[in-house]
Amino acid sequence: MIFRFQAPSISEALQLARAEIGPDCVVVEVTRDQGSALVAVEGELPRHGAGGASAAQWSGGAATALAPPPRQLRALSPAAEPTCPLERQLRLRGLRPGRVEALLRGLLPNRDPAWRMAQLERRLALLVPSAEATSTPRTLALVGPTGAGKTTTIAKLAAEAKLDRGLEVGFVTIDLFRVAAVDQLQAYANLLDAPLETASNPQELVQALRRLRGCQQVFVDTAGQSPLDDARLSELAAFFSASPEVEAALVLPATAQHSQLEVALERFSACPLASLIVSKLDESVSAGDLVELLAQAPVPLRWVTTGQRVPEDIEDARPRPLARWILNGRLA
Numbered sequence: 001m002i003f004r005f006q007a008p009s010i011s012e013a014l015q016l017a018r019a020e021i022g023p024d025c026v027v028v029e030v031t032r033d034q035g036s037a038l039v040a041v042e043g044e045l046p047r048h049g050a051g052g053a054s055a056a057q058w059s060g061g062a063a064t065a066l067a068p069p070p071r072q073l074r075a076l077s078p079a080a081e082p083t084c085p086l087e088r089q090l091r092l093r094g095l096r097p098g099r100v101e102a103l104l105r106g107l108l109p110n111r112d113p114a115w116r117m118a119q120l121e122r123r124l125a126l127l128v129p130s131a132e133a134t135s136t137p138r139t140l141a142l143v144g145p146t147g148a149g150k151t152t153t154i155a156k157l158a159a160e161a162k163l164d165r166g167l168e169v170g171f172v173t174i175d176l177f178r179v180a181a182v183d184q185l186q187a188y189a190n191l192l193d194a195p196l197e198t199a200s201n202p203q204e205l206v207q208a209l210r211r212l213r214g215c216q217q218v219f220v221d222t223a224g225q226s227p228l229d230d231a232r233l234s235e236l237a238a239f240f241s242a243s244p245e246v247e248a249a250l251v252l253p254a255t256a257q258h259s260q261l262e263v264a265l266e267r268f269s270a271c272p273l274a275s276l277i278v279s280k281l282d283e284s285v286s287a288g289d290l291v292e293l294l295a296q297a298p299v300p301l302r303w304v305t306t307g308q309r310v311p312e313d314i315e316d317a318r319p320r321p322l323a324r325w326i327l328n329g330r331l332a
């Protein structure tokens with residue numbers, strides 16, 4: 001049976017769902033609606049007291065038993081076909097009709113295409129805050145969902161710090177869940193002739209960072225986490241509490257759907273997030289979901305990664321190239 005929970009934030013709605021249906025309920029859909037979060041979960045009604053709860057009793061409270069998840073709600077009123085090429089281009093890039101309208105408002109009557117394009121780029125750049133001018137924090141940990149590109153991105157950043165800026169770099173990994181994870185980072189550490197420490201708990205991280213105090217730049221690799229796994233997220237957050245000098249950057253794959261990105265952003269905020277990294281920009285076929293997420297993100301975008309090659313495929317998140325990517329799918 002599917003139940004739906006509404007709360008001001010996704011984590012509160014998830015908490016409610018787990019409290020009411022049970023910790024094993026399966027999340028099937030997460031959406032936002034006018035400032036509140038909706039979470040649909042699949043599970044069975046737990047029995048309360050002798051009689052047990054009926055679906056009718058539940059529907060009066062926070063939980064509402066639903067027929068199948070409301071996927072069909074979407075295409076109730078198909079949007080009119082865009083007539084202007086710029087509007088068509090933005091819609092083809094996956095931007096939502098309301099967003100396209102806001103971006104183009106007042107631009108179309110002007111007949112100078114170069115002026116229109118420059119204005120649009122400016123508006124897009126304002127929409128997606130980036131942190132291009134800030135320097136890399138001395139101790140940076142990358143967090144994010146499984147397979148987002150954390151380890152590869154650390155290797156790119158470390159190579160840039162060492163080879164381009166001549167800094168002494170060091171690595172710590174707290175990803176000890178998979179043997180291969182340590183090997184992966186060790187291979188990059190060997191290539192850069194840099195020390196690698198491992199830490200299996202917050203206290204070991206404190207000690208590892210102390211051993212790397214001679215390094216000018218330290219990168220901390222973390223294990224991929226499901227944003228829905230509360231216990232592992234709390235464990236991860238504890239590493240940051242013990243070592244407050246470590247800054248966190250959340251790696252979000254551009255290929256993920258808006259709801260997945262939104263959940264990740266909200267749930268990984270348990271760590272002291274200072275910036276975002278969007279990975280796999282090269283594999284993303286649409287810009288709309290990412291634009292909506294970045295427009296409302298509480299921290300700026302710092303880097304984007306554009307392929308698997310180490311160290312080449314990473315760039316600072318600069319407003320104009322990003323605007324071009326939103327428009328054309330290319331940063332240049």
Ligand SMILES: Nc1nc2c(ncn2[C@@H]2O[C@H](COP(=O)(O)OP(=O)(O)OP(=O)(O)O)[C@@H](O)[C@H]2O)c(=O)[nH]1
Nearest residue numbers: 146147148149150151152224279280305306307308
């Ligand atoms: N196309 C593309 N692939 C990428 C990019 N960044 C990383 N990858 C690939 O994504 C895969 C996962 O990368 P990892 O760096 O191991 O990801 P991770 O987040 O460390 O993974 P876990 O530690 O398992 O959570 C690898 O095959 C990488 O080569 C990118 O910018 N573009």
Ligand SMILES: [Mg+2]
Nearest residue numbers: 150151181222
């Ligand atoms: Mg990894």
